[in-house]
Amino acid sequence: QQQVKQSPQSLIVQKGGISIINCAYENTAFDYFPWYQQFPGKGPALLIAIRPDVSEKKEGRFTISFNKSAKQFSLHIMDSQPGDSATYFCAASIRDSSYKLIFGSGTRLLVRP
Amino acid sequence: EADIYQTPRYLVIGTGKKITLECSQTMGHDKMYWYQQDPGMELHLIHYSYGVNSTEKGDLSSESTVSRIRTEHFPLTLESARPSHTSQYLCASTRGSGQPQHFGDGTRLSIL
Numbered sequence: 723q724q725q726v727k728q729s730p731q732s733l734i735v736q737k738g739g740i741s742i743i744n745c746a747y748e749n750t751a752f753d754y755f756p757w758y759q760q761f762p763g764k765g766p767a768l769l770i771a772i773r774p775d776v777s778e779k780k781e782g783r784f785t786i787s788f789n790k791s792a793k794q795f796s797l798h799i800m801d802s803q804p805g806d807s808a809t810y811f812c813a814a815s816i817r818d819s820s821y822k823l824i825f826g827s828g829t830r831l832l833v834r835p
Numbered sequence: 836e837a838d839i840y841q842t843p844r845y846l847v848i849g850t851g852k853k854i855t856l857e858c859s860q861t862m863g864h865d866k867m868y869w870y871q872q873d874p875g876m877e878l879h880l881i882h883y884s885y886g887v888n889s890t891e892k893g894d895l896s897s898e899s900t901v902s903r904i905r906t907e908h909f910p911l912t913l914e915s916a917r918p919s920h921t922s923q924y925l926c927a928s929t930r931g932s933g934q935p936q937h938f939g940d941g942t943r944l945s946i947l
Binding site for chain 2 (some may be wrong): 724754756758761763764765766767768771778809811815819820821822823824825826829830
């Protein structure tokens, strides 16, 4: 019940295309859903995050869509660029005193020029 | 840009050695975390801390130990390194209360 399931494992997109990464969860106590971007040799960096009272959040080319009833959320990268090539992780946390994050297994995105 | 620093960045060392991985943050965050990550794979929480003198085991069992004597410092220690400890170790911190976790760039540890 603590898992966050992420798909696909890898994704290849042409420059200018839309990249879509999906995550699903079981624990209805999760109330914070961030997406992290990680480049080789670097730590994960927060990309965008959403709370379950909002169905969509957009920041530049990045959009999170959230479906509370289906317990699913997804990241859309519009106009994908070669510089977006990285590993993306979804995560979820419960608003308790620990603020622990449960991470998905990651999606390796390659954007071809 | 978050200020969280990990040293060393890379460490190659023989079996049986005692190792300490350093993590420091200058943001005054109470909550700090250690994750273990094999290259390109998911992150597993191995330790966390609510604040000074507080440490808790994470979701993944680890032979490492941690201490939190100062707010800004959260070192991780392996008393006797083994090849199974080879991995990347990431440190993170947050103010909590809906704020994101900020990560360091990790220590890549190889035990020969």
